[in-house]
Amino acid sequence: MGPRLLQRMNQPDAVVVGSGPNGLAAAITIAQTGRKVIVFEAGPAIGGGVSSAELTLPGFVHDVCSAVHPMAVQSPFFRTLPLAAHGLEWVEPDVQLAHPFDDGTSASVYRSMPRTSAELEADGAAYRRVIGSVVEAWPNIERSVFRPLSIPYHPLALARFGLKALQPAEQLARRAFARPQTRALFAGIAAHGMLPLDRRPSASFALVLGAMAHVAGWLVPRGGAQKLTDALAAHLRSLGGEIAVDSPIESIDDLPPAKAILCDVSPRPLLRMAGHRFPDSYRRALERYRYGPGAFKVDWALDAPIPWRAAACSRAGTVHVGGTLEEIAHAEQEVWQGRPAERPFVLLAQPSIIDPTRAPDRRHTVWAYCHVPHASTADMLPRIEQQIERFAPGFRERVLARSVTNTADLERRNRNFVGGDIGAGVSDIAQIVARPTWRTYSTPVRGLYMCSASTPPGVGVHGMCGYFAAKRALSEVL
Numbered sequence: 001m002g003p004r005l006l007q008r009m010n011q012p013d014a015v016v017v018g019s020g021p022n023g024l025a026a027a028i029t030i031a032q033t034g035r036k037v038i039v040f041e042a043g044p045a046i047g048g049g050v051s052s053a054e055l056t057l058p059g060f061v062h063d064v065c066s067a068v069h070p071m072a073v074q075s076p077f078f079r080t081l082p083l084a085a086h087g088l089e090w091v092e093p094d095v096q097l098a099h100p101f102d103d104g105t106s107a108s109v110y111r112s113m114p115r116t117s118a119e120l121e122a123d124g125a126a127y128r129r130v131i132g133s134v135v136e137a138w139p140n141i142e143r144s145v146f147r148p149l150s151i152p153y154h155p156l157a158l159a160r161f162g163l164k165a166l167q168p169a170e171q172l173a174r175r176a177f178a179r180p181q182t183r184a185l186f187a188g189i190a191a192h193g194m195l196p197l198d199r200r201p202s203a204s205f206a207l208v209l210g211a212m213a214h215v216a217g218w219l220v221p222r223g224g225a226q227k228l229t230d231a232l233a234a235h236l237r238s239l240g241g242e243i244a245v246d247s248p249i250e251s252i253d254d255l256p257p258a259k260a261i262l263c264d265v266s267p268r269p270l271l272r273m274a275g276h277r278f279p280d281s282y283r284r285a286l287e288r289y290r291y292g293p294g295a296f297k298v299d300w301a302l303d304a305p306i307p308w309r310a311a312a313c314s315r316a317g318t319v320h321v322g323g324t325l326e327e328i329a330h331a332e333q334e335v336w337q338g339r340p341a342e343r344p345f346v347l348l349a350q351p352s353i354i355d356p357t358r359a360p361d362r363r364h365t366v367w368a369y370c371h372v373p374h375a376s377t378a379d380m381l382p383r384i385e386q387q388i389e390r391f392a393p394g395f396r397e398r399v400l401a402r403s404v405t406n407t408a409d410l411e412r413r414n415r416n417f418v419g420g421d422i423g424a425g426v427s428d429i430a431q432i433v434a435r436p437t438w439r440t441y442s443t444p445v446r447g448l449y450m451c452s453a454s455t456p457p458g459v460g461v462h463g464m465c466g467y468f469a470a471k472r473a474l475s476e477v478l
């Protein structure tokens with residue numbers, strides 16, 4: 001950082017380390033009060049886990065990390081911001097999510113609950129009971145889902161939700177649904193949580209993300225995830241906030257003096273930056289924080305859409321590739337036992353089918369990842385492509401170029417993803433209740449806060465971790 005920049009940055013009220021969605025949300029929350037805030041970003045570009053780049057060929061826009069954004073659409077904080085005025089436009093697929101099977105059929109989730117339940121045939125009523133009840137209760141439980149644990153606004157609605165959410169996904173799916181297709185659909189949504197499906201509270205991910213397909217939609221920003229980051233950054237600047245890129249912070253001692261420091265980082269990088277200022281007990285608590293499995297990601301440039309056998313998959317923004325509940329549960333179990341899955345569960349998005357700006361000349365971009373053991377650098381490309389071929393024969397012939405990202409690449413690009421853990425820490429019951437410790441956003445150092453997805457309400461692009469951390473800083477030191 002040059003001396004001129006430092007001079008300009010004289011006496012900020014608050015500094016934020018990291019420009020992920022939570023860092024930007026924290027900075028905006030503080031700037032909204034008229035205080036001066038500066039964001040320092042280690043990388044050459046802003047956005048952290050929300051960015052886009054030409055990863056394969058010129059003109060092909062790929063989402064580097066997050067691609068599908070129901071939580072951003074529904075975020076109680078983002079909803080209050082004028083992001084559309086800063087260029088953000090959401091695009092919605094006809095089919096929110098499709099899940100193909102070996103016989104050429106698929107199960108689908110549409111925005112419409114009646115359409116979804118009708119297609120699920122004998123399980124339609126059960127789907128309405130399981131997911132539909134969460135959709136109906138959403139206005140009452142949203143505030144509790146998107147915030148740290150606290151006294152609920154609607155205790156009855158939350159208790160009803162909690163009874164289901166705390167179950168293992170596998171158990172709930174088997175009890176609630178009769179058809180293997182519906183069980184597989186539920187398992188695929190639950191697997192986003194990166195927990196084994198026989199572990200509590202894996203059902204909670206299926207309930208929340210499943211409900212969001214109806215409440216918000218599994219939408220993508222026109223032009224790529226970067227547009228969401230750019231809109232947040234533009235709004236921050238309009239409030240007087242500043243962002244400095246290429247500014248890795250190795251120690252919080254290097255920061256300009258400020259009343260509050262908010263770190264959009266997970267516990268391991270926080271220890272490197274500020275460990276010397278913490279008492280032993282807090283240092284040990286952060287050292288005990290558990291990171292989970294990693295991700296292996298592939299981006300493709302295609303000369304035509306994926307040739308899915310099931311027609312609904314060709315109209316879906318997101319496709320869950322992994323077959324039955326048993327197969328998905330087995331694949332996720334393998335990962336937790338330290339073995340890359342032979343037939344991985346693949347989460348795939350095909351934004352260019354609804355957003356032609358992603359690729360030139362009516363060509364296409366595809367984004368996919370599977371879970372792998374923590375820090376594994378196993379090459380999953382052949383297995384991922386084999387899984388896609390299984391449901392879309394001829395897929396490989398459409399590939400113009402590929403970009404592959406393993407766990408080491410993920411962590412190199414963003415220090416928060418320790419061992420390639422894109423969730424910034426395991427989301428099991430213990431680490432949901434106390435994330436990353438019972439202090440949540442606060443640290444023992446006055447004025448120093450964490451605001452990343454390693455704080456409540458956790459993983460995903462919603463900015464609520466940053467919002468609540470900033471609120472705490474505003475009430476305590478600003």
Ligand SMILES: Cc1cc2nc3c(=O)[nH]c(=O)nc-3n(C[C@H](O)[C@H](O)[C@H](O)COP(=O)(O)OP(=O)(O)OC[C@H]3O[C@@H](n4cnc5c(N)ncnc54)[C@H](O)[C@@H]3O)c2cc1C
Pocket residue numbers: 017018019020021022023024040041042043046047048049050064065066067068069070071072247248249250264265269273295297369410413414415416417422423451452453454458459460461462465
């Ligand atoms: C492959 C992948 C796919 C995903 N898909 C989805 C999805 O489809 N939908 C969804 O909702 N979520 C998805 N996620 C998760 C989502 O991206 C994260 O939950 C979210 O980005 C977390 O935001 P954050 O602000 O907490 O941190 P991050 O986005 O991790 O941002 C942290 C920022 O801090 C910077 N930083 C770290 N240390 C320093 C330092 N010392 N000095 C300066 N800067 C520093 C980093 O460079 C980074 O820019 C995905 C993540 C990955 C990796």
